[in-house]
Amino acid sequence: MRLRLVRFWLPAVVTAIGTVIMIAGLARGDDNWAEGGALIVSAGLSIWLLSILYRISVQGDRERDVEDDARAYFDRHGRWPDDEAPAGGEDSSARAEGPSAKTEAPAGEAPQSTGSLGPASTLPAHRDQTRVRPRRHG
Secondary structure: OHHHHHHHHHHHHHHHHHHHHHHHHHHHOOHHHHHHHHHHHHHHHHHHHHHHHHHHHHHHHHHHHHHHHHHHHHHHHOOOOOOOOOHHHOOHHHOOOOOOOEOOOOOOOOOOEOOOOOOHHHOOOOOOOOOOOOOOOO
């Protein structure tokens, strides 16, 4: 309720008061009242514009939070939230082996990747499990 008051009603009331003062000044032939009314109208429009700019700036933070949540989901489940679930109800840890599957290593040795990127030890730990996801615009 308070946000609506500040976003819409406050600029509308200030602009309306300025308009009334400006019309009264023009009707009386008093330039000071007309100019004062115009200044009050511009103050009301400035409040409205600042409210719009603030909402635009906060929207970017919300989109960043949604992206961070999606990346956290990927880290936990091994797939993006908007991707389809694996067929047959498979868990993400029991995926079918593909070209980048890791081979079993003897005890005490790091597993080696058989993918096109070379051994897993040359990549940071998180890079061999993730794919690059393009940002969505719009």
